Amino acid sequence: MSARLSVEQTPLAGLMVITRNVLSDHRGYLERLFCTTELARFLDGREIAQINHTLTRNAGAARGMHFQRQPFQETKIVSCLRGEVFDVAVDLRKGSATFGKWYGTVLSADNHSSLYIPEGFAHGFQTLCSDCELIYFHTAPYSAEAEGAVNMLDPAFGIEWPMAITERSTRDESHPFITSAFEGLET
């Protein structure tokens, strides 16, 4: 049986784009969203602790850039099951050669791509059309106390969002810009 998931490295070590190889027939298709066996070499024993699903109604809306601190640091796999989003991860790993760099890619229901985001990255996205649904596989449970975030408009990162950001949560709007005191996340 051929691999159902193809994995491509990005310029940020450990951050990967997964393409789901669909099995189509006259009814439609089947695709694999997660596979312990195929992803074993990356997961290195981590198990999925939580699966979350979000709907974002309006095009141009954005969520992020979120992460969880130790001991709830998490790897997450993000997939878009309806619509199209520009999905972004920022490397916040302390001591990383690419600290502060970002990588973005379009995830859509049609391109069957997912982003594999390792510990030490912040994640966010912007919707490119209305009614976008994402599904997240997380290796740690949600912890409000361990949540952290950086501002998606922070010039220190210079993320090139595809369109003007039309909507964010009050909390996401209020995340401060980082300062030189921010050394990054321990991983």
Ligand SMILES: Cc1cn([C@H]2C[C@H](O)[C@@H](COP(=O)(O)OP(=O)(O)O[C@H]3O[C@@H](C)C(=O)[C@@H](O)[C@H]3O)O2)c(=O)[nH]c1=O
């Ligand atoms: C993320 C999360 C939130 N919540 C609660 C907190 C709050 O009351 C409500 C909405 O939370 P938020 O506004 O943080 O939801 P949202 O902005 O969609 O948060 C998500 O953003 C993207 C970018 C990610 O990377 C995800 O991991 C997650 O952080 O849901 C949970 O109960 N469990 C969870 O796992």
